[in-house]
Amino acid sequence: MTLRPGVLVIGHGTADPVGAAETRQVAATVASLMPDVPVELGFLEVIAPTIGDAVKRLAARGCRSIVAAPLLLFAAGHAKRDVPEAVAMAATAHGMSVRQTDAFGEIHEIVELSRIRRHEAIAARSQIAAPETVLLMIGRGSSDPEAAAQLRSFTEATLGDEGAARPRRVELGFVAAARPRLDEAIAIACDPSDAEVRRIIVQPHLLFRGHVEDQVTDAVASGRERRPGVEWIQVPRLGADPLVARALARRVTQIADAENATESLSRQG
Numbered sequence: 001m002t003l004r005p006g007v008l009v010i011g012h013g014t015a016d017p018v019g020a021a022e023t024r025q026v027a028a029t030v031a032s033l034m035p036d037v038p039v040e041l042g043f044l045e046v047i048a049p050t051i052g053d054a055v056k057r058l059a060a061r062g063c064r065s066i067v068a069a070p071l072l073l074f075a076a077g078h079a080k081r082d083v084p085e086a087v088a089m090a091a092t093a094h095g096m097s098v099r100q101t102d103a104f105g106e107i108h109e110i111v112e113l114s115r116i117r118r119h120e121a122i123a124a125r126s127q128i129a130a131p132e133t134v135l136l137m138i139g140r141g142s143s144d145p146e147a148a149a150q151l152r153s154f155t156e157a158t159l160g161d162e163g164a165a166r167p168r169r170v171e172l173g174f175v176a177a178a179r180p181r182l183d184e185a186i187a188i189a190c191d192p193s194d195a196e197v198r199r200i201i202v203q204p205h206l207l208f209r210g211h212v213e214d215q216v217t218d219a220v221a222s223g224r225e226r227r228p229g230v231e232w233i234q235v236p237r238l239g240a241d242p243l244v245a246r247a248l249a250r251r252v253t254q255i256a257d258a259e260n261a262t263e264s265l266s267r268q269g
Contacts (some may be wrong), residue, residue: 005099006038006063007252008054010070010083011208013043019208020047022240023071029245030069034252038063044070044082051083055090065097067252071207071244072103073110074150076142101251105150106157109247113238114158118203121235125199128231132198135159135167136189138182138216139205141174148178151205168197175212182219190227200227203235207244213237 009030011023020043027041038061042054049057058066068087084100091098104110118135139151151172159166173185180188189200200223204216220234238244 005065006058013046025240059094076144141176
């Protein structure tokens with residue numbers, strides 16, 4: 001990177017102390033990956049430091065521009081509206097320019113980490129053939145009409161070219177604001193008419209610990225009661241894995257690389 005703006009890592013914010021600590025750990029790892037760039041963490045809501053606090057610290061460190069790097073899995077309401085508005089307000093107060101990274105989407109590091117989490121969850125279990133397995137991917141949910149398509153595409157990316165190892169069925173569910181709802185998705189996954197199913201893997205596509213993961217855990221417990229003869233496996237959240245920090249650092253670098261390329265073309269012109 002030839003440009004040295006400040007990097008504003010943005011967490012959603014949670015009252016769960018574990019989730020908050022995981023967010024801080026990722027921000028610290030991003031800072032270690034970019035030792036020559038000022039990095040500060042700000043939360044969108046619930047807990048401090050706020051986005052305004054973090055921008056103020058970057059200004060105090062001599063930054064006159066910011067790359068806002070939200071820890072968001074998909075481009076929905078927070079990425080399109082809430083984060084840009086909050087960052088713009090804080091940056092304007094300090095006369096700073098802002099660019100924002102894309103949400104993670106299907107970036108390689110997050111796809112790979114999701115795949116790792118799922119494989120780890122079933123590694124020590126009994127051997128059950130893929131045609132006897134249902135994979136239920138759970139998203140946080142959004143009123144954005146693209147939410148379901150984004151989760152479906154991401155899920156397919158994690159399955160890759162598994163071929164014969166592909167689950168019998170792949171279902172989606174959302175905790176809020178999208179359909180099918182979590183309870184509906186659990187009912188679909190454990191449909192008693194599908195007698196050949198012996199294992200249901202429920203994988204919440206979540207970054208950090210919080211109340212959404214608790215809701216998934218409760219739903220899985222309900223599913224076990226509805227169909228106790230099936231093995232239920234809940235895959236852990238992505239968590240503060242170094243791959244999350246690497247994905248965020250790569251998003252920041254992509255912005256710098258694009259700007260450097262634009263500057264180079266401008267000079268050639």
